[in-house]
Amino acid sequence: MKRRVYIETFGCQMNVADSERAATGLRASGYDLCDSADDADVVLLNTCSVREKAERKVYTRIGEIRAAQTGKASPLVGVMGCVAQLEGDSIFEHAPSVNMVIGTRATDRISSLIERAREGERKVIDLDERGENDAWDVSPVERHSPHVAFIPIIEGCNKFCSFCIVPYSRGRERSRPANEIVAETRKLQSLGYKEIHLIGQNVNSYRPRVEDGLEGFPGATPFCRLLRAVAATGMPRIKFTTSFPRDFHPDIVTAIEENPNLCDWIHLPVQSGSDRVLKLMRRGHKRSDYLERIARIKSSSRRLALTSDIIVGFPGETDDDFRQTLELVEQCEYDSLYIFKYSRRAGTPAANFDDNVSEREKTNRFLELEKVQRRTQDNIYRSYVGRTLSVLAEKQSSRSESDLSGHSTCHKVVNFAGDRSLEGEIVEVLVTGAKTNSLYGKLIDRAAVV
Numbered sequence: 227m228k229r230r231v232y233i234e235t236f237g238c239q240m241n242v243a244d245s246e247r248a249a250t251g252l253r254a255s256g257y258d259l260c261d262s263a264d265d266a267d268v269v270l271l272n273t274c275s276v277r278e279k280a281e282r283k284v285y286t287r288i289g290e291i292r293a294a295q296t297g298k299a300s301p302l303v304g305v306m307g308c309v310a311q312l313e314g315d316s317i318f319e320h321a322p323s324v325n326m327v328i329g330t331r332a333t334d335r336i337s338s339l340i341e342r343a344r345e346g347e348r349k350v351i352d353l354d355e356r357g358e359n360d361a362w363d364v365s366p367v368e369r370h371s372p373h374v375a376f377i378p379i380i381e382g383c384n385k386f387c388s389f390c391i392v393p394y395s396r397g398r399e400r401s402r403p404a405n406e407i408v409a410e411t412r413k414l415q416s417l418g419y420k421e422i423h424l425i426g427q428n429v430n431s432y433r434p435r436v437e438d439g440l441e442g443f444p445g446a447t448p449f450c451r452l453l454r455a456v457a458a459t460g461m462p463r464i465k466f467t468t469s470f471p472r473d474f475h476p477d478i479v480t481a482i483e484e485n486p487n488l489c490d491w492i493h494l495p496v497q498s499g500s501d502r503v504l505k506l507m508r509r510g511h512k513r514s515d516y517l518e519r520i521a522r523i524k525s526s527s528r529r530l531a532l533t534s535d536i537i538v539g540f541p542g543e544t545d546d547d548f549r550q551t552l553e554l555v556e557q558c559e560y561d562s563l564y565i566f567k568y569s570r571r572a573g574t575p576a577a578n579f580d581d582n583v584s585e586r587e588k589t590n591r592f593l594e595l596e597k598v599q600r601r602t603q604d605n606i607y608r609s610y611v612g613r614t615l616s617v618l619a620e621k622q623s624s625r626s627e628s629d630l631s632g633h634s635t636c637h638k639v640v641n642f643a644g645d646r647s648l649e650g651e652i653v654e655v656l657v658t659g660a661k662t663n664s665l666y667g668k669l670i671d672r673a674a675v676v
């Protein structure tokens with residue numbers, strides 16, 4: 227019988243994409259993938275380290291897996307992803323029952339690492355770089371959805387924002403050859419996928435060594451050319467995330483305006499509205515630079531949804547700095563906002579700053595910002611009532627069996643009554659109601675498949 231591997235994924239889309247890639251490689255090496263740790267011979271935890279709390283969760287989970295295995299052969303346990311890369315050897319000390327530590331660039335070598343552990347090697351560890359010929363292939367059976375696919379276009383980050391662990395956990399930027407990305411998009415389209423997300427920590431700084439595949443596609447930056455090349459495949463819906471303000475060229479908006487299949491959504495994290503804090507964060511942009519980018523987005527001929535990330539209570543953030551963030555958030559009128567309380571991350575430059583905003587103050591700022599955002603967001607969501615949106619029906623709603631749930635091209639969750647035969651189709655939905663984070667609507671035209 228084939229050995230079974232269970233992969234549990236925490237964190238961001240990049241981890242989801244890595245798990246899909248790892249599963250593809252493992253199946254090709256003769257393993258089966260399963261859906262529960264209880265049935266597995268090998269359990270891999272693909273971990274996130276962006277906040278220390280997420281990291282602690284990993285150790286709790288290892289304890290649970292070990293506790294649940296009484297009376298049967300114990301599975302091999304591997305820690306992969308960002309915690310593995312950062313903590314390395316010390317994971318074996320924290321959790322002696324761990325058999326393998328698999329870094330963020332070792333996804334192609336997992337089956338040989340498992341073999342080594344099976345042969346009795348203890349403390350198997352691989353924190354090395356990717357190989358020259360590492361495969362990016364993902365088999366459709368391993369994708370997280372049969373309708374929406376993530377395509378990594380750039381890995382790692384060179385920005386070194388002072389609060390962020392990513393440049394250490396994921397290493398330097400590496401862009402994937404353009405022709406591979408275009409070919410993968412075509413393949414996904416032929417398999418019936420309706421939506422792709424081009425993903426990376428900072429997609430705007432996409433800079434491949436090989437630009438083959440972009441010939442004939444104009445653009446102010448390689449990313450702009452890539453957007454046009456991917457749009458030309460005819461994939462019905464293309465989204466991309468995350469954008470970094472300094473590298474966000476206005477030509478991105480122009481590319482969207484030219485191509486209806488480039489979706490109406492831009493995620494452009496600002497982190498703070500105060501120049502003083504932005505400087506401490508080493509963001510490399512000022513408030514005014516950011517607002518210039520926003521002005522171009524807001525003046526687009528298409529209504530582009532805008533989302534952002536904010537950190538409140540960064541070391542040294544004064545009440546006045548925070549007021550500037552509140553004001554910027556009101557001004558930008560975000561469709562939604564991810565708010566984080568600053569959390570000190572060992573290994574980052576900001577870990578040496580005095581974390582001098584009290585927990586209580588961080589909570590107060592969080593709640594105040596949330597309230598301001600909520601007001602804007604309620605208005606925006608209500609403004610959709612009476613409008614028709616193009617929605618990809620992705621799955622049955624978790625709330626009601628008679629409803630389907632999907633996303634609009636402006637990346638809002640839209641629920642509507644409909645039967646499961648519509649899953650995977652792009653339909654037109656008339657919005658009839660708005661909640662804080664989702665819209666409700668009525669199917670109006672089943673034939674409107676793009």
Ligand code: 5AD
Nearest residue numbers: 389390495535536566567568569571
């Ligand atoms: N503390 C709080 N929030 C953080 N983020 C990243 N690092 C930290 C930290 N140390 C947030 C940023 C980033 C998002 C993915 O997580 O807002 O954009």
Ligand code: SF4
Nearest residue numbers: 383385386387390392
């Ligand atoms: Fe982290 Fe900044 Fe890179 Fe984003 S751009 S991943 S916040 S270092």
